[in-house]
Amino acid sequence: MSTETAAPAPLAPAGPTVTAAGRMTSLARAELTLIARSRATFFAAVFVPLVLPISFRSTVEDMDLKATGLSVGSVILPSAIGFSLLFAVYSSLVSVYAARREELVLKRLRTGELRDAEILTGAALPSVLIGLVQCLVLTAVCAALMDVGTPEAPLLAVLGLLLGLAMWPALAAVTASFSRSVEGAQVAAMPLLLVSMMASGTVVPFEVMPDRLASVCELLPLSPVITLIRGGWTGNLSGYEALGAVATAVAWIVIAVFAVRKWFRWEPRR
Amino acid sequence: MNTVTNAVMNTDEPVIEVTDLRRVYRGGYEAVRGVSFEVGRGELFALLGTNGAGKTSTVELIEGLAPPAGGRVRVLGHDPYTERSVVRPRIGLMLQEGGFPSELTVSETVRMWAGCTSGARPESEALSLVGLTRRAGVRVKQLSGGEKRRLDLALALLGRPEVLFLDEPTTGLDVEGRQETWELVRELRAAGTTVLLTTHYLEEAEGLADRLAILHAGQIAVSGTPAEVTASQPSRISFELPAGYFPGDLPPLDSLGVTGHEVVGRVLRLRTNELQRAATGLLVWAERAGVELRGLDVRSGSLEEAFLRIARDVSERDARAEQPPRPGGSESGGDGRNGKDGRNPKHSKKEHVA
Numbered sequence: 136m137s138t139e140t141a142a143p144a145p146l147a148p149a150g151p152t153v154t155a156a157g158r159m160t161s162l163a164r165a166e167l168t169l170i171a172r173s174r175a176t177f178f179a180a181v182f183v184p185l186v187l188p189i190s191f192r193s194t195v196e197d198m199d200l201k202a203t204g205l206s207v208g209s210v211i212l213p214s215a216i217g218f219s220l221l222f223a224v225y226s227s228l229v230s231v232y233a234a235r236r237e238e239l240v241l242k243r244l245r246t247g248e249l250r251d252a253e254i255l256t257g258a259a260l261p262s263v264l265i266g267l268v269q270c271l272v273l274t275a276v277c278a279a280l281m282d283v284g285t286p287e288a289p290l291l292a293v294l295g296l297l298l299g300l301a302m303w304p305a306l307a308a309v310t311a312s313f314s315r316s317v318e319g320a321q322v323a324a325m326p327l328l329l330v331s332m333m334a335s336g337t338v339v340p341f342e343v344m345p346d347r348l349a350s351v352c353e354l355l356p357l358s359p360v361i362t363l364i365r366g367g368w369t370g371n372l373s374g375y376e377a378l379g380a381v382a383t384a385v386a387w388i389v390i391a392v393f394a395v396r397k398w399f400r401w402e403p404r405r
Numbered sequence: 406m407n408t409v410t411n412a413v414m415n416t417d418e419p420v421i422e423v424t425d426l427r428r429v430y431r432g433g434y435e436a437v438r439g440v441s442f443e444v445g446r447g448e449l450f451a452l453l454g455t456n457g458a459g460k461t462s463t464v465e466l467i468e469g470l471a472p473p474a475g476g477r478v479r480v481l482g483h484d485p486y487t488e489r490s491v492v493r494p495r496i497g498l499m500l501q502e503g504g505f506p507s508e509l510t511v512s513e514t515v516r517m518w519a520g521c522t523s524g525a526r527p528e529s530e531a532l533s534l535v536g537l538t539r540r541a542g543v544r545v546k547q548l549s550g551g552e553k554r555r556l557d558l559a560l561a562l563l564g565r566p567e568v569l570f571l572d573e574p575t576t577g578l579d580v581e582g583r584q585e586t587w588e589l590v591r592e593l594r595a596a597g598t599t600v601l602l603t604t605h606y607l608e609e610a611e612g613l614a615d616r617l618a619i620l621h622a623g624q625i626a627v628s629g630t631p632a633e634v635t636a637s638q639p640s641r642i643s644f645e646l647p648a649g650y651f652p653g654d655l656p657p658l659d660s661l662g663v664t665g666h667e668v669v670g671r672v673l674r675l676r677t678n679e680l681q682r683a684a685t686g687l688l689v690w691a692e693r694a695g696v697e698l699r700g701l702d703v704r705s706g707s708l709e710e711a712f713l714r715i716a717r718d719v720s721e722r723d724a725r726a727e728q729p730p731r732p733g734g735s736e737s738g739g740d741g742r743n744g745k746d747g748r749n750p751k752h753s754k755k756e757h758v759a
Contacts, residue, residue, distance in 0.1 A: 152494065152523045161520020165509060172508045239504025243557075246468065246500060247521050248493045 158249050162257030166231065170261055176230060180223040180265055187222075188215035188273070191338055203342035204371060208283030213364040214337035215273040217357050220299045221331055224266040226324050228259055228307035233320035236311065241401045255395070259304035266303075270296055287370020291377055295363025298384040302356060305391035312400050331357040340365070359384040419443035420481060420568055420599040421450070421467060427475035428462050428623075436462035438623035439476070444616075449590070449600040451610035453708075454620035455716045460603040461501055461572055463620065467601065468498050468570050480568060494523040497566030501573050501603075503557040507546035511537055511556055514545060515563070522564040535559045536585060550577035558586065568599045575609060587613060607708045617708075619715055626715045631708060638706030638714070639664060640680035642687065644698040645671050661686040672700065680705060 170176055188211050195210045235241050235258065244254050277283050286292050310327065314320040332338065335357035341349040352358060359380035366372025366380075421444040428437035436459045444450040454460045466473045469485030469492060478485055485492045505514050512528060519525035532538045535555040540548065548556065554577055561569060571590070575583040583606075590613055594600055604610055610617050611631045618628035627634050646652070652673060658666060662679035677683040684703050691698050704710075 153521060153525075158521040161517050164520075165506065165513060165517035168513060169506055169508055235504075235506070238506060239500075239502055240506055241504075243500060243503045243505065244521075246470065246498050247518070248490070248523060249521050250490075 153248060155250070155253055159253050159257035159260065162244070162249065162254065163260035166258050167261035167264075170227070170231075170265070176227050180227040180262065181269070183222045184215065184219040184269055185273070187218045188277075194338065198343060200343075203340065204369065205340060205342060205365075206281075206283065208277055208281035209365055209368045210340055211281060212274060212277040212283050212368065213361045215277065216270045216296065216299070216364055217331070217335060217337045217361050219266050219269040219273060220303045220357065220360065221328055223269050224259075224262050224300065225303040225307050225310075226321070226328060227265075228262050228304050229310045229314075229320045229324040230317055231258055231262065232308055232311035233314050234317045236400060237316060237403050239402070245401060251401075255304070255308055255399075259307070263300050263304060266300060267296075283368060286368045288367045288372070290367070291372065292364045292367025294381065295360045295367060295384075298363070298381070298388070299357070299360035302360070302384060302388045302391065305388060305395060306356060308399055309391050309394045312395075312398050315404055327356070331355060334358075336361040336365070353380075354383060356384075356387040359387075417446075418482065419479075420446050420448075421601060422479040423463075423467060423476070424478075425476040426463065426466055426473050426478060428459075428466055428471070429474040435474075436623050437466065437473075440620070440623070440625055441476075442618055442625065442628060444599055444601060446599055447594065447597045448615045449594050449602060449613055451614035451617040452601070452603045452620060453605070453607070453610050453617060453712060454603075455712075456605075458620040459623040460620055462623070464570060464572055464601065464603055468496070469493070494564065495566060496568040496570065497561040497564055498570035499554075499557045499561040499572060499574055501576070503553075503560075505545045505553070505556065508544060510542055510544055511548070512541040514556065515559060518560045518563055524565060525563045526565060531559045531563050534562055534589065551579055551582045554578055555582065555586070558589075562593070566598065568601070569593065571600065571602045573604055574602070575604070575606065583609075607712055611708050619712060621715045621718070626718075627711055634711055635706050635708050638708075638710040639676040639678055640683075640703075640705045641674065641676055641710065642680075642684060642701075642703050643672055643674040644687075644701040646673050647696040647698070650696065656686060656690050 170180065191214075192207070192211060195207050198210070200206065200210065232241075232255070235244075241254060245251065249257070306327065307324075310323050311320050314323040334352040335355045336344075336349075336352065337357070341353060341358075341362070344352065353362065362372070362380040363377065363384075366377060372380075421442075423443070424441050426437055426440040427435065429435050438459075440459070440463055442450070452460050452463065465471055467478050467480060467485060469478075469480070469489050472486045480492050481495055483492050485496075509517070511532070515528045515531055519528060519531075525531075526534075528541075529538065532541055535558050537552065537555055537559060540552060545553065545556070554574065558571075558574060561571070574590075575586050578586060587609065590600060590602075594613075600613075602610070602613065614631060616628065616630050617634065618625045619634070620626065627637065629637075646668075652658075652666065652668060655661075655673075658675065661675075661677070661683045663675045663677045663683050665676040667674050675683060675687075680703070687698070
């Protein structure tokens with residue numbers, strides 16, 4: 136039997152040819168199974184972003200927001216979405232990329248028909264999906280509990296979210312390149328994680344920061360995402376400001392993709 | 406471009422064509438230094454070599470995992486690196502150290518890989534080829550080393566490849582698993598699959614390969630059919646010198662057709678290209694002298710011999726290169742008595758003139 140089954144294909148490849156989308160779906164499905172099986176990743180990705188916003192609600196309530204035109208809800212919702220991007224997408228993907236590299240999975244995948252970009256995208260899809268669902272859930276929860284009202288410019292908010300979902304996987308791949316192990320990857324993720332949590336207009340909105348500090352902080356990668364989502368809700372973002380935020384986000388995506396192409400490591404260091 | 410199309414259509418064209426291939430690593434280390442060979446359709450070609458000889462470095466270039474620093478590779482008429490999307494669906498490969506997520510089951514791993522492979526076999530067929538059917542539900546982390554190798558092989562075979570690259574496929578397998586893998590590789594080859602195999606098991610190469618090449622220091626030292634390679638090797642006779650006898654007491658070695666000799670302790674080793682003549686002369690002498698040649702070992706040239714000789718050439722060259730002037734000048738120590746440290750004594754050049 137095996138002589139027959141072992142027969143190679145004729146000169147042209149037989150059978151259905153797989154498409155890029157098919158390949159990435161297949162990889163994403165396996166990756167989703169792995170996330171579900173790893174309790175630590177699952178907890179960090181699913182619960183932290185849901186619990187974190189509640190913990191600083193009182194801080195926000197103590198802020199003097201009257202002069203800024205912000206409500207408690209419009210401070211917390213964009214922040215909650217930002218945390219979701221940081222934890223469910225960025226932090227967990229840094230671990231995923233590092234773990235797959237150290238297990239030699241990336242090296243093995245590169246020997247097949249998958250292209251490099253497909254491998255990184257396919258592996259990111261489950262986390263991106265979790266992040267997206269989480270953002271929707273958070274929006275619904277905030278709408279129900281905090282009276283955020285309806286968004287004034289919903290397209291800006293959606294644009295901000297999409298840019299964030301494209302940017303953070305790329306930044307995760309860059310970060311994973313600067314580590315030698317899964318544990319090391321978590322350490323490597325800390326600086327950007329902390330800076331983003333502190334200074335990207337999440338807990339402390341740019342509106343309450345000193346102007347000069349705010350103009351620097353607005354250049355951080357999470358900042359344009361927060362700005363666009365918050366602006367989408369309050370509707371008080373000028374076209375110029377919106378364009379600036381989009382440009383900043385796109386710049387970060389371009390930089391991250393460039394860095395991945397140049398420096399991403401597919402194999403463990405020897 | 407026309408030549409490319411022709412190469413695909415013409416089955417007489419080599420399936421793998423490597424010309425003056427070079428690979429230089431970032432630190433400037435040249436791992437592959439001008440390797441050339443061809444593998445025809447349906448042929449099984451084995452690359453042998455000591456550790457660090459450049460086997461994997463060479464194979465990775467042919468698999469299209471990295472661009473060569475110089476030279477040319479064609480697989481099925483295409484450049485495997487720049488025309489990856491054309492070549493990959495038609496080849497299957499198994500790395501020396503493949504990786505699979507440890508928390509996926511065997512079955513999930515195969516399904517994932519099948520989703521990424523054109524014309525993939527059904528999962529059950531892939532697993533039964535390598536005898537892993539019963540392990541389908543087991544997580545990869547619970548597989549033995551040999552089972553992981555077989556899973557890797559199953560994935561290499563998933564797309565019914567025309568060309569199969571196997572980098573040390575049986576390392577870590579037990580004797581039975583190794584035999585089964587060899588049987589499978591023979592069947593694949595019989596069905597027309599072209600195979601490029603690297604191995605450090607000489608019997609694997611000898612038993613499977615149509616042709617082989619021994620690499621050392623990034624270059625091909627010897628190549629040909631297993632029979633050609635072994636035929637080019639001198640045969641060997643070794644025995645313990647009887648008490649009170651010295652090499653000089655033997656008949657003149659030249660007259661026996663012996664081309665080289667060495668003494669390690671009391672053991673005398675002779676090399677010859679005329680085994681029958683040398684052995685007869687020696688045994689007749691022993692009979693007449695009334696002495697017993699203890700530990701007598703007479704063997705024809707073998708792949709192992711070729712392999713060891715190349716390895717020795719390398720280590721001798723290394724030793725010579727880094728040799729500090731020794732106190733006492735023991736280097737000129739006469740007829741091989743300097744083998745007391747148990748290592749092979751350094752020998753005259755004529756020994757290597759096969």
